[in-house]
Amino acid sequence: VTGVLVAEALAYGDMGQAVACLAPAAVATAISLWGTDEQQQTYLPAFTGDDVPAAALTLAEPRPLFDPFELETTARLSGDGYELNGIKSAVVRGTEAELFVVAAQLDGESRLFIVESSTEGISLAADPSMGLRAAGLTRLKLEKVHVPSTALLGTADDFRECVRLSRLAWAGLALGTGKAVLDYTKEYVKTREAFGEPISHRQAVAFMVANIAIELEGMRLVTLKAASRMEQGVDAAREVALSRKLVSEYGMKIGTDGVQLLGGHGFVKEHPVERWYRDLRAIGLMEGAVLV
Known part of the structure; x- marks a missing residue:
């Protein structure tokens, strides 16, 4: 309830700015709710200081009638981890982000993965939109992005x-x-x-x-x-x-x-x-x- 009220108050001024402000909180919330002890110890401390890193939860994909439960971004087992491939759209402050929580299809189910922006195979480009212009929307492309097995966040x-x-x-x-x-x-x-x-x-x-x-x-x-x-x-x-x-x-x-x-x-x-x-x-x- 508090989260809804905060979003409402911020968007009264500018929805794009509100989205940009709340994006790191979405990532921190996901890790705090569904992350393992190791994931929480690795990533959450950065969100408690004065200089909160830019981070984004990436669900959307650039296609008509997008359904988050039928993702085209894929994850497959590869060695000691997973390989991610796909394109995500409307990524908030993507060019600044240090951390992404990426939604991808794994064995027929939509799942979440923690992906650091420095990971090889990630490319970013501007994603101009009709609205939310203050949110710095970006398109995120993942090409053979390898993440460790510990990157899988939560369950289906x-x-x-x-x-x-x-x-x-x-x-x-x-x-x-x-x-x-x-x-x-x-x-x-x-x-x-x-x-x-x-x-x-x-x-x-x-x-x-x-x-x-x-x-x-x-x-x-x-x-x-x-x-x-x-x-x-x-x-x-x-x-x-x-x-x-x-x-x-x-x-x-x-x-x-x-x-x-x-x-x-x-x-x-x-x-x-x-x-x-x-x-x-x-x-x-x-x-x-x-x-x-």
């Missing part, structure tokens, strides 16, 4: 939990940016005048703002319910799926309505709603397309 069940936690984090980000849209448009329609009166006096405008508030509250309630169940250790697969479905649809709609309420002003960079619109489009795509 842990991977499923990782996806659910990640999707809840994205829902929290959508809540923050959606609240920013609501607060900004609410004040805008009160001061913007047309035909001698504020446009908020127009019923169609007032209803659109009210709908944003209603949709945002629904998003928050279902997301916090899912987060609460996960925190209690109760099965939350259904609640996370409901949160993801609701947040992806309403989040994108809130972004569109924010632009619409500002009219021509919503299209220009003078106002932040165009950025919020672009950022909110990511919610239905990250950690697996919502249509899958």
Whole structure:
């Protein structure tokens, strides 16, 4: 629950910056929850100091209708470890990262691997995107990347939990940016005048703002319910799926309505709603397309 609230608060300012700030926490959380004693002793101390290293959890792949449970990035046994091959997309601050947690298919199951950025066979390139421009998104290519057997992180069940936690984090980000849209448009329609009166006096405008508030509250309630169940250790697969479905649809709609309420002003960079619109489009795509 705290994680969702933190994501919401940070994304109220800028979702891209929030993603960049939270990326190392995602890696540290994965290692603390599912790592062996050796993995925790090796990697976690770096995340407790003043100079936290850049690190990224890499689930996404550059293909339509990406499904994290049907990965094209592969891992196979090789000597005393594993060989990883594939391409990951939307890697946060990838060019700066010292550590990656990479999702790959191993023996028909999606698993996680700890990969240090200095490992031979890794290459990085910019991954320009419509939104989240402050996140420094990068494409990560793995070509015959060899990691030791100790790099395997957690179990297949842990991977499923990782996806659910990640999707809840994205829902929290959508809540923050959606609240920013609501607060900004609410004040805008009160001061913007047309035909001698504020446009908020127009019923169609007032209803659109009210709908944003209603949709945002629904998003928050279902997301916090899912987060609460996960925190209690109760099965939350259904609640996370409901949160993801609701947040992806309403989040994108809130972004569109924010632009619409500002009219021509919503299209220009003078106002932040165009950025919020672009950022909110990511919610239905990250950690697996919502249509899958």
